[in-house]
Amino acid sequence: MILVNGLQADSIPVDDRGLAYGDGLFETIEISHGQPLLWRRHLKRLKQGCAVLGMASYDDDVWLNDCLKLADRQEHAIIKLMLTRGSGGRGYRPDANSLGRRIVSLHSWPLYPQEHISEGVRLFKCETPVTENSRLAGLKTLCRLEQVMAQMEWQVPEFDEGLMLTADNDVIEGTRSNVFIVKNGVLLTPELKRAGIKGIMRDVIIEMATKSGMIVKEVVLDHGTFIDADEIFLCNSILKIWPVKDYLGKYYGPGACTKTLMTMVSNQLGDYE
Amino acid sequence: MILVNGLQADSIPVDDRGLAYGDGLFETIEISHGQPLLWRRHLKRLKQGCAVLGMASYDDDVWLNDCLKLADRQEHAIIKLMLTRGSGGRGYRPDANSLGRRIVSLHSWPLYPQEHISEGVRLFKCETPVTENSRLAGLKTLCRLEQVMAQMEWQVPEFDEGLMLTADNDVIEGTRSNVFIVKNGVLLTPELKRAGIKGIMRDVIIEMATKSGMIVKEVVLDHGTFIDADEIFLCNSILKIWPVKDYLGKYYGPGACTKTLMTMVSNQLGDYE
Numbered sequence: 001m002i003l004v005n006g007l008q009a010d011s012i013p014v015d016d017r018g019l020a021y022g023d024g025l026f027e028t029i030e031i032s033h034g035q036p037l038l039w040r041r042h043l044k045r046l047k048q049g050c051a052v053l054g055m056a057s058y059d060d061d062v063w064l065n066d067c068l069k070l071a072d073r074q075e076h077a078i079i080k081l082m083l084t085r086g087s088g089g090r091g092y093r094p095d096a097n098s099l100g101r102r103i104v105s106l107h108s109w110p111l112y113p114q115e116h117i118s119e120g121v122r123l124f125k126c127e128t129p130v131t132e133n134s135r136l137a138g139l140k141t142l143c144r145l146e147q148v149m150a151q152m153e154w155q156v157p158e159f160d161e162g163l164m165l166t167a168d169n170d171v172i173e174g175t176r177s178n179v180f181i182v183k184n185g186v187l188l189t190p191e192l193k194r195a196g197i198k199g200i201m202r203d204v205i206i207e208m209a210t211k212s213g214m215i216v217k218e219v220v221l222d223h224g225t226f227i228d229a230d231e232i233f234l235c236n237s238i239l240k241i242w243p244v245k246d247y248l249g250k251y252y253g254p255g256a257c258t259k260t261l262m263t264m265v266s267n268q269l270g271d272y273e
Numbered sequence: 274m275i276l277v278n279g280l281q282a283d284s285i286p287v288d289d290r291g292l293a294y295g296d297g298l299f300e301t302i303e304i305s306h307g308q309p310l311l312w313r314r315h316l317k318r319l320k321q322g323c324a325v326l327g328m329a330s331y332d333d334d335v336w337l338n339d340c341l342k343l344a345d346r347q348e349h350a351i352i353k354l355m356l357t358r359g360s361g362g363r364g365y366r367p368d369a370n371s372l373g374r375r376i377v378s379l380h381s382w383p384l385y386p387q388e389h390i391s392e393g394v395r396l397f398k399c400e401t402p403v404t405e406n407s408r409l410a411g412l413k414t415l416c417r418l419e420q421v422m423a424q425m426e427w428q429v430p431e432f433d434e435g436l437m438l439t440a441d442n443d444v445i446e447g448t449r450s451n452v453f454i455v456k457n458g459v460l461l462t463p464e465l466k467r468a469g470i471k472g473i474m475r476d477v478i479i480e481m482a483t484k485s486g487m488i489v490k491e492v493v494l495d496h497g498t499f500i501d502a503d504e505i506f507l508c509n510s511i512l513k514i515w516p517v518k519d520y521l522g523k524y525y526g527p528g529a530c531t532k533t534l535m536t537m538v539s540n541q542l543g544d545y546e
Contacts, residue, residue, distance in 0.1 A: 002287050011284035012292065014275050014376060019285065019357075021417040022295035028363070053418075054425055080363060084292075085421075090301075090353060090380045092417060092448060093424040103287060107363045133404040133419055134440055143416035144294040144365060145326075146406055148358075151366040152327055167407055167467065175365060194440065 002105040003066050016101060018084030021092060022143035024100075025049040029067070030237055031077040031106075036067050038237060040273055041200045046083065049139045055085050056100050066104040078107040078238065084142070112239065117262070120245030120253045121160035121234065123174070126150040130164045130172045130195040138198040150175045161234055161242070166195060171221045177236045178202035181221070181229035182257040188225075191218040201235040201265075204272045208264050214257075231255030240265050275378040276339050289374060291357030294365060295416035297373075298322040302340070303511055304350040304379075309340050311510060313546055314473045319356065322412045328358050329373050339377040351380040351511065357415070385512065390535070393518030393526045394433035394507065396447070399423040403437045403445045403468040411471040423448045434507055434515070439468060444494045450509045451475035454494070454502035455530040461498075464491040474508040474538075477545045481537050487530075504528030513538050 004012055017023035027046055030037040043060055050057040067079050082103040085094050128150040131143070150162050161174045172190050173179055178199040180189045187209050192198055209216045226232070231253050232244035241262045243254030254262075277285055290296035300319055303310040316333055323330040340352050355376040358367050401423040404416070423435050434447045445463050446452055451472040453462045460482050465471055482489045499505070504526050505517035514535045516527030527535075 004287065010287055012287050014277060014283055014285050014378070016292065017421075019289065019292040020299075020355075020415065021421050022415055023418055023421050026293075053422065078363065082293075090351065090378075092420040093429075094421060105287070105363075128408050129406055131404050131406040131409070131416075132440065133402055135401050135422060136404070136418060141418055142293065142295055143404075143418050145296055145409060145414055145416050147365040148290075148294050148296050148367060149326065149408060156366075167405065 001070055002103065003070065004103050005101060006062070006066055012101065012103065013087050015087045015089070016084050017086060017088045017094065017098070018082065018101070018142050020088070022141060023094070024082060024084035024142045025053070026083070026140055026142060027081040028237060029079045029081065031071045031074050031079050034068070034071050034074055036071060036079060037269070038200050038204070038273060039064070041203065042081070045140065045198070045200065046081065049141070050083070052135070052139060053085075055083070057083060058100065058102055063102070066102065070104060070106040074106065076109040078109060080105045080107060082142070110238065116160060116239070116242050120243035122158070123232070123234075123244045123247040124154040124159035124162040125248060126153050126162040126164050126175065128153060128164065129167050132166060132195045134194050137195050138192050140197050147175045163247070165223060169223045171223055171226045172196040174234050177234035177239065177242070180205065180233050180235065181226060182231035182255060183225070183229055185215070185257065187214050187216040187257070188219050188221060189216070190221045199235065200237045201240065204269070205235055205241070205261060205265070207272065208268060209261060212264065231258045233258045233261070274343055275376065276343065277376050278374060279335070279339055285374065285376065286360050288360045288362070289357050290359060290361045290367065290371070291355065291374070291415050293361070295414060296367070297328075297355060297357035297415045298326070299356070299413055299415060300354040301510060302352045302354065304344045304347050304352050307341070307344050307347055309344060309352060310542070311473050311477070311546060312337070314476065315354070315510075318413065318471070318473065319354065322414070323356070325408070325412060326358075328356070330356060331373065331375055336375070336377075339375065343377060343379040347379065349382040351382060353378045353380060355415070383511065389433060389512070389515050393516035395431070396505070396507075396517045396520040397427040397432035397435040398521060399426050399435040399437050399448065401426060401437065402440050405439060405468045407467050410468050411465050413470050420448045436520070438496060442496045444496055444499045445469040447507050450507035450512065450515070453478065453506050453508065454499060455504035455528060456498070456502055458488070458530065460487050460489040460530070461492050461494060462489070463494045472508065473510045474513065477542070478508055478514070478534060478538070480545065481541060482534060485537065504531045506531045506534070
């Protein structure tokens, strides 16, 4: 089921600027027992994106109403929010008065193998580089063609996720996840100043780990340092934490620090709404 | 009027991957007396893009039929072709069997001031950097959010076009045009290995100039060299060539070499179909 500006619909006008130019943002949200998780954080990121793009959004209540309509009686599901800059003519320049179009859709909860958590996942090294743009870095915009290209590079089930790097061989993220490494007890994650999406779960893990006394650093993470990690893990709002089992033939996890963080996410996520 | 997969329509399914991820390509084509100009070149670029993205396209006849249906009796107009990877579920990985969706739309011919040609245009320096991705560079994909952001930086009619650079301050292109400079009689244009769109008119100008005996080089064009140019001009399939009148307070054109190329484009474009 899909709501377009609050009304059930299967289509959008063909002149939507999200289609024409990727001119919009999205959020992917876990629904549990009819309620969205980490809701305030998702809406906050959406609004931060709107501020950068100079786009109007909708009141929090409007988004929540849409979301709850679709989430009603869903035990476990995913809701995707999209906000485009609405309809427009040919030409990149948006109409200053253009009304955003919101698209809220319900999706079934994905079933991943239990081993992804208990044993970890196999990480592939993608050749497709991340797209670098300091102005758009961090945002979850509709321009995601490089993630599409990256995921086409490997076959499931041989690998479970792909790692994306800059042209200069710095590690940025997975195709659909953020990445952390543990080295000598310190938690390192790529800074996302030139590329990458600032994930909600990434933020939560940084806060949780810091609060528990771990040292966490956002750094330029070159590929050599990444390979030398003691532990590697991936995260996003849906899969939470996946330890990396192997990468380029080297065995990693799941390690002790990753396991501690997985337990913390399991037990404390409700405190980070 | 708009055709979606050959049928008149105002909307597309909301699960289109062009909307979700910018997963598609487009072309903007001049229609004169009911006929598309530079047609073979536009279709060739579209197919080259499909090859890079691993997308299926449609036979040339199918595209031409759509185009001619809309172009019929149009004295002067624009046709926009879009090809998306079609409908899909949540998740970046495309279905290997997904059918592309083609969207062909008719737009009125834009009326630019005559002075843009006779006196030249005022060029703005955009702060929004071009997006760098060596795998996608050159292609006219649906991911164009940085062009949208760039065009929001200045007000019309104070400036007529904006110049976009890399994070390292190399000149790449205008927001909707390619860029050339003339220095000591040599024609220089940015190579587009890491960023930018390879314009059809850019190709035509390189071929025309080379054939007429000019020296043409595709180079890394740093901003200092750009400013030191004797002449600067912009081009695309619709506006053809616009001399740059001034940039950052310095007066440039229209210069002799630019005028020669403008005459050549006026007289010989039919030979470059």
